[in-house]
Amino acid sequence: MKKTLLILGAVFALASGAVGAPELPERETAVVVLSFISPVARESLNSYDYRMHKNSREAKNYPLPLTALPEKAVLYGQEGYLPLELAAAREHMKRIRESGFDLVFFDMLPIPDYDPAQALTFTNEPFYYFSNYFEWMKAAEENNLKLGIFADVGNQSARYPQYRSITRDEWVKILHAALGMIPESPAAWKVNGVDGVVHFGTDCVYNLKASPVPGAPMPDGGWREVWKLLREKGDEFFFVSDIRPHGRDGDWDGLADAAYLFAPAGPAPFMTEYQADISRRLRITPYYWTVSSGYHRIRRDYTQPDFSRLHDTYLAALRAGARKIIVMTWNDLGEDHDIWPSANKGSELLDVVAFYNDWFKRGKQPEIVKEKLIVAYPFRAPAEAASKPPVYGGGKWASPAFEPKVFYWSALRRPKRVGLAGRTLELPAGIAMGEIPLDPGGDPASIPVGAKLDGRTVVLPPVVKTAREGDGGGLEHRYVNLLGSAAMRTVGNPKTGWDFSKNDESRAEKSFDAATGITMNFTAVPGKHNWIYLRNHMPEGSVPADARFVRLAYTGKIPAGMKLLCVLQEEGGVSCSYELPLPEEAAGGGELIVPLAQFRRTGWSAASPVDIPTAARIRWGHIGPIGIPAEGDAAGTLTLRQFDFLK
Numbered sequence: 001m002k003k004t005l006l007i008l009g010a011v012f013a014l015a016s017g018a019v020g021a022p023e024l025p026e027r028e029t030a031v032v033v034l035s036f037i038s039p040v041a042r043e044s045l046n047s048y049d050y051r052m053h054k055n056s057r058e059a060k061n062y063p064l065p066l067t068a069l070p071e072k073a074v075l076y077g078q079e080g081y082l083p084l085e086l087a088a089a090r091e092h093m094k095r096i097r098e099s100g101f102d103l104v105f106f107d108m109l110p111i112p113d114y115d116p117a118q119a120l121t122f123t124n125e126p127f128y129y130f131s132n133y134f135e136w137m138k139a140a141e142e143n144n145l146k147l148g149i150f151a152d153v154g155n156q157s158a159r160y161p162q163y164r165s166i167t168r169d170e171w172v173k174i175l176h177a178a179l180g181m182i183p184e185s186p187a188a189w190k191v192n193g194v195d196g197v198v199h200f201g202t203d204c205v206y207n208l209k210a211s212p213v214p215g216a217p218m219p220d221g222g223w224r225e226v227w228k229l230l231r232e233k234g235d236e237f238f239f240v241s242d243i244r245p246h247g248r249d250g251d252w253d254g255l256a257d258a259a260y261l262f263a264p265a266g267p268a269p270f271m272t273e274y275q276a277d278i279s280r281r282l283r284i285t286p287y288y289w290t291v292s293s294g295y296h297r298i299r300r301d302y303t304q305p306d307f308s309r310l311h312d313t314y315l316a317a318l319r320a321g322a323r324k325i326i327v328m329t330w331n332d333l334g335e336d337h338d339i340w341p342s343a344n345k346g347s348e349l350l351d352v353v354a355f356y357n358d359w360f361k362r363g364k365q366p367e368i369v370k371e372k373l374i375v376a377y378p379f380r381a382p383a384e385a386a387s388k389p390p391v392y393g394g395g396k397w398a399s400p401a402f403e404p405k406v407f408y409w410s411a412l413r414r415p416k417r418v419g420l421a422g423r424t425l426e427l428p429a430g431i432a433m434g435e436i437p438l439d440p441g442g443d444p445a446s447i448p449v450g451a452k453l454d455g456r457t458v459v460l461p462p463v464v465k466t467a468r469e470g471d472g473g474g475l476e477h478r479y480v481n482l483l484g485s486a487a488m489r490t491v492g493n494p495k496t497g498w499d500f501s502k503n504d505e506s507r508a509e510k511s512f513d514a515a516t517g518i519t520m521n522f523t524a525v526p527g528k529h530n531w532i533y534l535r536n537h538m539p540e541g542s543v544p545a546d547a548r549f550v551r552l553a554y555t556g557k558i559p560a561g562m563k564l565l566c567v568l569q570e571e572g573g574v575s576c577s578y579e580l581p582l583p584e585e586a587a588g589g590g591e592l593i594v595p596l597a598q599f600r601r602t603g604w605s606a607a608s609p610v611d612i613p614t615a616a617r618i619r620w621g622h623i624g625p626i627g628i629p630a631e632g633d634a635a636g637t638l639t640l641r642q643f644d645f646l647k
Contacts (some may be wrong), residue, residue, distance in 0.1 A: 026077055027322070029357045030103035030288075031096060031339075032150060032198075032329040033136070035129035036157070038279060039088035040061050041075050041332075043158045048073035054343075054628040058597050059473035060234050061333050061344040064546040066091035068616070071609065076129065085132050088576050089139035094305055095341065096330065099144040100357030103189055104134050104140060105198040105326070107149035109157055112170040115378055116177045126181075128157060140187035148189030149178055151209050153201025163342055167387035168212040168222055170339065172229045179235050191238045191258075200262050201239035204246065219248050220255065232622040237391055240288065245274055245393065254284040264292035264337040269310035270397035272316040279320050288324040289317040289524035293349055295390075296336035298474035302387035303378055303399045304306065305336075305477055307352060307433040309411035314356040315634045318363060318529035325360055327353060335474055343418045346647055348374045348479040354410055365431065367413045371426070373418065373482040375460075377406040377449055381440065382469040402475050404438040404447060404463055410592070418482075419452035439464060457590030458482060461598070480593065486551065487544045490536045490621060491517050497537040506532050515642035517553075524634045525558055533624035534640060540571075543645050545616040550594045553642035556583045559629035562636075568599060570617035580623070583638070615645070 008309040032444035036042065046052040049069050067087045074080050093174060096104060108127030118124050120133055133149070140147040151174075156163040166174070175197065182188050182195045189196040204221030215220025220241070228362060240258035243249055252259050259282060260277060271291065291313040294305030317325050331340045340348045358366045381404040389399035406421045410432045418425045438447050446462035458570045460480060466472055490496045498518060500508050510523040514536040524530040550566065558564050562581045576599035586592055596613050606615075621643055625636060 010455055019405060023528040026100040026362045027363070028324045029100055030324060030326045031101050032105045032107050032332075033092075034107045034329060034331050035127075035335055036107075036134055038076070038085060038129070038132065039066065039092055040069060040081070040084045041073065041444045043076070045073050045075065048075060051609050054597070054612055055425060057472065058343075058595070061336070061338070061342050061476060062333065063550070064341040064343065064346070065614075065616070066095070066545065067544070070625070076132075079340045082131065082135055085203060086435070089132075089136045089201060090142060092330075092340065093139040093143040093145055095125060095347075095350070097145055099354035100361065101145065102144045103148065103296075103324075104330075105148050106136055107150040107152055107198075107200070107329075107591075109160045109168050110171070110174045111159070112156065112166055112174075114174060114177065116173060120181070124165070126177045127151070128155070128159070130178070130181075134183065137183055137185055137187055141185055145187060146189040147187050148196035148198055149182070150198040150200065151175065151178075152278050153199075159307070163209075164210050166212065168226050168229070171212050171226045172233070172350045176230060176233050178236060179230075179237070180286075194236055194238050195241075196238065198240055198260075200242050203244040203246075203249075203252075205246045219243070219246070219251055223389070224255070232536045236559070243278070245278070249278060250281050252285060253282045256285045258288060258457045260288040260326055261290050261292070262328060262420075264332075264335060265295035265303045266292070267303065267310060267390060267392060267397040267399040270312045270392045271309060272276075272597070273397070274393075275313075276316055276320050278558070279322065286323070288326055289313070289322045289327055291317075292328040292337045293339060293353070294337060294477075295473050296387065297334070299386040299470055300388075302389055302402050302475050303383070304389075304402070304405070304407075306435055307374075307376075310356055311431070311433060314360050318360060322429060324547075334397075336474075341546055342570035343548060344379075344476055345376075345479040347546070348372075348481050349376075351481075356413065359559065368413050368430070371410075371412050371483050372410065373410045373412075373416075373453070374479060375408045375420065375451075375482060376477040376479045377421075377438070377460075378402075378404050378463055378475055378477050379468050380464045380469075380471075380473055380475070381438070381447055382466045382471065382475075384468045385475065386469045387475055396585065404440070406436045406438060406449065407433070407477075408436070409433045416453065419450075421449055421451075438617065440465075452616055453482060459586070459590055459592045461585055461593060461595055478595075480549075484646055487547050488542050488645040490538065490643045491640060495539055499535055499537075500533065501535045502532040502624075503528070503530050506530050508532055510534065518635065519556075519639040520624070521637050522625070522635070524562065524629045524636070526631060526634050529626070529628055531563070531624070532625045533565075534638065536643065538619055538621065540619070541616070543615050543618045544647065546647050547615040547645040548579075548596055549646040550596065550621075551642055551644040551646050552580065552592045552594065552604060552640075553590065554586065554623070554638060554640045556638035557636050558582050558625045558638070559633045559636045561630040561633070562625040562627035564638075565622070565624065565626055566594070566620035567602065567627040568613045568618050569620040569622070570608075570614060571619050572617070574608045574617070575602045575605040576600055576611070576612075576613045577602050593646070617621045618645075
């Protein structure tokens with residue numbers, strides 16, 4: 001059966017009969033999904049459900065569990081894996097659609113030793129994770145999305161630990177086979193009636209090893225030969241090429257069916273200025289704009305994740321008359337330009353991207369329905385940051401070097417005064433964004449981060465000081481919505497019961513006041529180890545699977561010699577704890593935001609493959625003093641105003 005290929009990234013010469021793309025009446029938004037960073041697992045056992053990342057003490061990011069997975073690992077190629085991938089794909093495609101995307105480009109690594117004469121299996125397929133492509137196609141159908149093949153430039157993976165370039169004949173074999181297997185689905189991405197495939201790394205001027213034909217004319221390095229041979233096999237296709245800035249980039253005009261630029265590390269001015277320039281110079285070939293939230297590879301590269309790069313690129317694309325914009329990427333954890341719901345970013349960055357998707361498609365700023373104040377700041381501040389900011393165009397475009405900052409983005413219906421990181425901001429109605437350098441202060445261990453707004457004092461997780469980048473992680477950032485509401489509230493919630501968990505000899509009594517919260521008056525046993533917890537009981541499903549934080553607000557007096565702990569207990573007896581600041585150290589009853597990822601398994605916990613709480617399984621929350629009180633100081637009080645879970 002004759003198939004047609006639409007490739008976003010590669011370019012076909014007019015002499016070979018490239019297909020022209022009709023201008024679409026509506027603007028469309030696309031996002032790249034990396035197949036090899038699945039919501040379920042990667043190749044290794046430790047990557048199943050991202051257990052190794054969850055146990056990394058916030059050194060590594062991981063996707064939030066939008067679907068439940070079996071406790072026993074099921075890896076790609078094993079029986080029962082594909083239903084898990086489909087369930088995950090459904091939830092992720094739902095989030096993608098809700099965020100205003102129309103197109104999904106499924107990035108897969110080509111497999112050069114694929115044998116089309118043999119049956120299609122998990123190990124014999126034209127692209128790695130090609131079996132997942134069909135599951136994501138089903139999910140695309142259910143969510144009214146279009147899915148296209150995104151062919152990566154080469155293959156460096158567990159299968160090819162040394163980078164493997166793909167030759168002309170291997171590309172012909174791989175693409176011809178893949179085209180023939182694209183399902184007859186309403187979700188299959190087509191342009192002018194032909195199937196679409198996006199390619200990464202088509203321009204070979206700066207990457208000679210990516211040339212399908214060594215020594216072939218530039219800028220495509222032999223791709224025009226690949227397309228010619230595919231057409232001789234009866235394949236028709238629209239090919240969109242990944243291009244690069246250089247003295248011959250204008251040669252892509254008429255060579256490519258469409259062009260785009262996969263450069264997520266690009267400095268912010270480069271992303272607006274160069275794309276505006278190349279889109280003007282390509283008079284025949286349509287240009288698809290791209291945008292990223294930032295970029296980071298540990299000890300190598302760093303492009304700061306300021307919100308203005310998103311704002312400026314989307315609006316520059318609108319001014320240039322762009323019909324498509326591609327977001328890089330949904331899930332690239334390795335380069336930190338992922339936007340999917342994750343432990344580091346929650347859904348905060350995705351919400352910002354969704355706002356600009358709406359703006360791009362409407363052609364005007366959307367109405368602000370729900371107010372947001374989103375901040376992003378680094379987990380760590382190394383004294384020596386090895387990652388360097390990229391410099392493009394011989395120094396014409398450059399990103400700032402790393403320094404610890406708070407980046408903020410607000411969408412407000414009314415002006416608001418906010419204290420943030422020691423500064424006072426007068427935020428206007430509408431959209432505002434900016435950055436605040438963090439004062440390193442005199443604490444050798446950390447940099448405090450806090451906010452004051454609407455009469456609230458919020459203490460955020462501090463920035464940890466390290467000697468070198470790589471000590472405990474890289475330059476990744478934590479995202480928090482300071483105007484976010486609780487996903488689960490326990491104090492004053494009629495569905496939540498409160499009692500005590502304590503040693504028998506100690507005494508405790510509680511009372512509740514709607515204005516101040518729950519108060520526990522207690523007396524510990526002198527000379528003995530005590531534990532005296534206020535304990536809540538939460539029904540199954542109370543804590544959402546994508547909860548990331550516990551928000552606590554409390555006052556009181558804890559006897560000298562005792563510590564204050566928060567303990568979260570799951571069904572099955574898995575328990576994790578976090579040592580809290582004593583009330584006199586806790587911002588006078590202000591809100592303390594504690595990441596679930598900073599809780600650690602207790603000594604009495606049941607066995608678990610991960611060291612941190614699994615949000616959806618939490619059934620009990622405890623807060624109270626433990627330890628041996630100092631002589632003559634056994635009585636205390638604890639008033640708990642908030643014990644909430646936040647996404």
